[in-house]
Amino acid sequence: MFSRQLALLLESGTDIVASLEILQAQITNRTLRRVIGEIAADIRGGSSLSFALSKHPHIFSPIYSRAMSAGERGGNLEVVLRQMANYIERGATTEKRVKNALTYPIITVIVAVIVIILLITFVLPTFTSMYTALNVELPLATRMLIGLTDWFEIYGLYLILAIVVAVVLAFIYIKTPTGKYLWDKTSLRLPVLGRITLLTELARICRTTSLLFRVGLPLPEIMSMAIHGTTNKAMAEALTGVQHDLIRGEGLSKPMSKWPQFLPLMVQMTGVGEETGNLDDTLSTVAESYELEADDKISVAIGLIQPILTIGIGVIIAFIAIALVSAMYSIYGQLG
Numbered sequence: 001m002f003s004r005q006l007a008l009l010l011e012s013g014t015d016i017v018a019s020l021e022i023l024q025a026q027i028t029n030r031t032l033r034r035v036i037g038e039i040a041a042d043i044r045g046g047s048s049l050s051f052a053l054s055k056h057p058h059i060f061s062p063i064y065s066r067a068m069s070a071g072e073r074g075g076n077l078e079v080v081l082r083q084m085a086n087y088i089e090r091g092a093t094t095e096k097r098v099k100n101a102l103t104y105p106i107i108t109v110i111v112a113v114i115v116i117i118l119l120i121t122f123v124l125p126t127f128t129s130m131y132t133a134l135n136v137e138l139p140l141a142t143r144m145l146i147g148l149t150d151w152f153e154i155y156g157l158y159l160i161l162a163i164v165v166a167v168v169l170a171f172i173y174i175k176t177p178t179g180k181y182l183w184d185k186t187s188l189r190l191p192v193l194g195r196i197t198l199l200t201e202l203a204r205i206c207r208t209t210s211l212l213f214r215v216g217l218p219l220p221e222i223m224s225m226a227i228h229g230t231t232n233k234a235m236a237e238a239l240t241g242v243q244h245d246l247i248r249g250e251g252l253s254k255p256m257s258k259w260p261q262f263l264p265l266m267v268q269m270t271g272v273g274e275e276t277g278n279l280d281d282t283l284s285t286v287a288e289s290y291e292l293e294a295d296d297k298i299s300v301a302i303g304l305i306q307p308i309l310t311i312g313i314g315v316i317i318a319f320i321a322i323a324l325v326s327a328m329y330s331i332y333g334q335l336g
Contacts, residue, residue: 002032003088007081017043035059048072063208063225070215080215087211091204094291098200101298105305112313119320121156124149127324142327145320177233185234188261192301199294201235202266206287214280220247235261252279265289 002023009019020040027033035056042052050069053060064084071080128146138146152159173179188198205226212222223243227236238259245255253271256262269286273279 001085002027002036003081003085007078007085010078010081016049032059049077061229063212063229066217066221066225067212067215070212070217074216083211083214087207090207090287090291094200094203094294097295098196098298101302105302105309108306108309108313112309112316116316120149120152124320125153127327137330139323139326139330141319141323142330145323181233181237184232188232188234192297192304196294196297196301197232198261198263199290199297201230201232202261202263203287203290203294205230205235205239206266206283206290210280210283210287213283219252238262263290 005023005026006019009022010016014022017040020036020043024033024036024040027036039049039052039056042055043049048069050065050072053068054062054065057065067080067084068077071077074080124145128149174183188194188201190197208226208229209222212225213219217225220243223239223246227239227243230236230239238261241259242252242255242262245258246252251274253267253274256267256270266283266286269282270279273282276282
């Protein structure tokens with residue numbers, strides 16, 4: 001919204017400092033309002049807009065600052081601001097769709113785990129102690145349930161501690177360069193989620209390249225921005241390899257074909273864009289295609305996860321119910 005409003009003010013003929021001051025007065029977020037004030041002060045002191053923005057990378061990414069620099073050189077800053085607003089909006093929309101899609105399965109799993117733990121910890125011990133006191137022969141399902149409950153009472157705390165330690169160690173390992181690289185590489189190869197992660201990463205790279213190429217940045221610098229813009233180390237490695245071959249004069253599509261991370265559609269359309277000079281349009285088309293495919297994959301994955309979770313939880317609850325009910329009938333029969 002800030003980018004769109006700033007573009008509108010610049011188009012109306014308002015100078016950059018006055019535009020920033022107008023927007024600063026309207027912004028409700030305290031941090032952003034303070035940063036915009038600092039940027040306006042830097043510009044009054046002789047700094048360019050792109051340099052002033054680059055001093056706040058936690059709000060304005062390096063891609064944003066470099067795009068503004070290209071807009072300043074080309075004299076079309078308002079056009080670049082609108083393109084940047086579209087770029088940010090698409091990225092935020094994609095991220096929001098993924099989070100919304102994963103919310104229901106995550107909540108379902110958490111609630112199911114809590115319910116099962118409460119059953120095993122508080123409810124079942126009451127029944128098992130009663131069954132044991134009656135000293136009757138119990139059905140197999142009930143004996144299995146009692147054994148599970150007894151085991152959890154003895155070793156449950158150790159099991160939880162082991163899981164916590166394993167998760168903490170895995171988290172620490174992933175924070176190391178080697179662990180981060182292996183995790184990112186594995187995340188691109190997972191059966192269902194790997195394809196979604198890969199498509200999301202490629203769509204982001206295509207969007208970034210399309211935007212920066214459209215505003216006039218050279219391809220080697222665009223590759224540098226794309227490398228710094230991705231959080232996936234395996235993808236960053238592939239982009240670095242492409243950048244090195246690009247600098248040696250091999251173009252963009254040919255180096256991409258050497259890395260399996262870049263899917264055939266992206267490689268082919270990049271080649272078409274290089275030949276026609278419309279690399280920004282072709283990559284924007286590829287990004288839209290990958291975003292649509294990622295949305296479809298997410299919908300399919302969620303459609304599979306929900307019934308699987310329902311069936312899994314139903315099987316567990318059914319086993320507990322059968323064990324308790326069959327034990328009651330068995331006790332009544334033997335006592336009778």
